[in-house]
Amino acid sequence: MRRGHFEALRPICPVCRSGALTIATAIRQDDDDLLEGILSCANVSCRREYPIVDGIPIIVAAIRAWLSANPLQLLLRDDLSPELEGLLGDVLGSGSAFDTLRQHVGIYAHDHYRVGNAASLLDRAPLAGGPAIDVGCATGGTTFHLASRLEQRVVGVDLNFAMLRVASSALRSGRVTYARRSVGLVYEREEVLFDPPSRELVDFWCCDAAALPFADATFGVAASINVLDCVPSPRDAVRELARILQPGATAVIATPYDWSPNATPVEGWIGGHSQRGDHRGAAEPLLRALLADEGLAIVSEEESVPWKVRLHERSTVEYGVHLVVTQKM
Numbered sequence: 001m002r003r004g005h006f007e008a009l010r011p012i013c014p015v016c017r018s019g020a021l022t023i024a025t026a027i028r029q030d031d032d033d034l035l036e037g038i039l040s041c042a043n044v045s046c047r048r049e050y051p052i053v054d055g056i057p058i059i060v061a062a063i064r065a066w067l068s069a070n071p072l073q074l075l076l077r078d079d080l081s082p083e084l085e086g087l088l089g090d091v092l093g094s095g096s097a098f099d100t101l102r103q104h105v106g107i108y109a110h111d112h113y114r115v116g117n118a119a120s121l122l123d124r125a126p127l128a129g130g131p132a133i134d135v136g137c138a139t140g141g142t143t144f145h146l147a148s149r150l151e152q153r154v155v156g157v158d159l160n161f162a163m164l165r166v167a168s169s170a171l172r173s174g175r176v177t178y179a180r181r182s183v184g185l186v187y188e189r190e191e192v193l194f195d196p197p198s199r200e201l202v203d204f205w206c207c208d209a210a211a212l213p214f215a216d217a218t219f220g221v222a223a224s225i226n227v228l229d230c231v232p233s234p235r236d237a238v239r240e241l242a243r244i245l246q247p248g249a250t251a252v253i254a255t256p257y258d259w260s261p262n263a264t265p266v267e268g269w270i271g272g273h274s275q276r277g278d279h280r281g282a283a284e285p286l287l288r289a290l291l292a293d294e295g296l297a298i299v300s301e302e303e304s305v306p307w308k309v310r311l312h313e314r315s316t317v318e319y320g321v322h323l324v325v326t327q328k329m
C-alpha cells in the first residue's frame with residue numbers, strides 16, 4: 001500500500017463508516033510502500049483491524065468471512081515451477097478451487113497485459129480529472145491504463161486476492177506471470193515484463209464494490225468495467241459508485257448482463273427476468289432508471305460494444321456490452 005495513496009484517499013472503516021483508518025503497525029516496507037502491516041479504525045467504539053498482505057490492504061467489512069472464504073487466494077504460492085504446478089493441477093482436477101482460480105487469473109492477466117480488450121472499452125469514454133478508481137480491476141491492466149491516460153492517482157479495487165496479486169506483481173516488480181490455458185487442464189506459463197510510465201500513480205486495494213472504504217465525493221473519475229453482473233447486489237454497487245464520486249465526476253460503466261446465480265441472486269439482477277413485465281426482461285431501461293435514482297446523468301451510451309474473452313486455445317467468447325458514460329449531478 002502506497003502511503004501517498006493512503007494519505008490522499010483517506011480511507012474510512014467499511015464497518016462503522018465513520019472512523020478514519022490509521023496505520024497501526026508497519027511490519028515490512030519499501031520506501032513509501034507498506035508491504036505488510038495493520039490498519040485500524042480510529043473510532044473507539046469500533047476499532048476494527050485490517051491486514052496489509054503483499055502490499056495489498058484488505059479493507060472489507062466482513063473480514064472474518066472473507067478470510068475464511070479465501071484461504072487459497074491468500075496463501076497461494078507463485079514460486080512453483082510450471083511442471084509441478086501442472087501436476088498439482090492435474091491431481092486437484094477440473095472444477096477444483098485451484099483450477100478455477102488459475103483459469104480466471106489467466107483470462108484477465110492475458111487480456112490486461114497482452115491483448116487489451118477491457119482497456120479498449122475504457123478508451124471509448126472521454127475522461128479527465130482525478131483521483132480515479134477502477135472498481136473490479138481484476139489483474140489491474142486497466143488501472144495502469146487509466147493512470148496513463150489521466151496522469152492522475154488511481155486505485156484499483158477488487159475482492160479477488162489472486163487477481164490482485166498479479167496486479168501487485170506488475171506494480172512492484174514489473175513482472176506478470178500467469179497460466180494461459182491451452183486445453184482442459186493444460187496451461188502454458190506466460191511471463192510479461194511491464195514497465196508503465198504510470199507506475200507511481202497506481203495502487204491496488206482489496207475492497208468490496210458494495211462497501212467501498214472511501215468518504216463521499218472522493219473521486220473525480222470511476223470505471224466499473226464488466227463488474228455489475230458479477231456482484232451480489234448490482235444496485236448496492238451502483239449506489240456506492242455514485243456516493244464516492246465528486247459532483248461533476250465521470251463514471252464509465254460497462255456490463256454484458258451475463259448474470260450467473262452463483263454471483264448474483266436472481267432478485268438482484270438488473271433485467272434478465274420477468275419477461276411478462278413492462279420491459280419484457282430488458283436490462284437497459286432498468287440500469288438507466290437506477291443511474292437516474294443515484295444522481296448519475298447519462299452523457300453517452302452504446303448499446304452493444306464487442307468485448308472478447310479468451311477461454312482457451314479453441315474458445316473465445318464475444319459479448320456485446322452495454323457501455324454508459326455518466327456524470328454525477
Ligand SMILES: C[S@@+](CC[C@H](N)C(=O)[O-])C[C@H]1O[C@@H](n2cnc3c(N)ncnc32)[C@H](O)[C@@H]1O
Nearest residue numbers: 118136138158159160208209225226227230231
Ligand atoms: C468480469 S471481471 C472484469 C475485470 C476487469 N474489469 C475487466 O473488464 O477485465 C469482474 C471482476 O469483478 C470482481 N468482483 C466481483 N465481485 C466484486 C465485489 N463485490 N467487489 C469488488 N470486485 C468484485 C471479480 O473478482 C473480477 O475481477
Ligand SMILES: [Zn+2]
Nearest residue numbers: 013016041046
Ligand atoms: Zn470502524
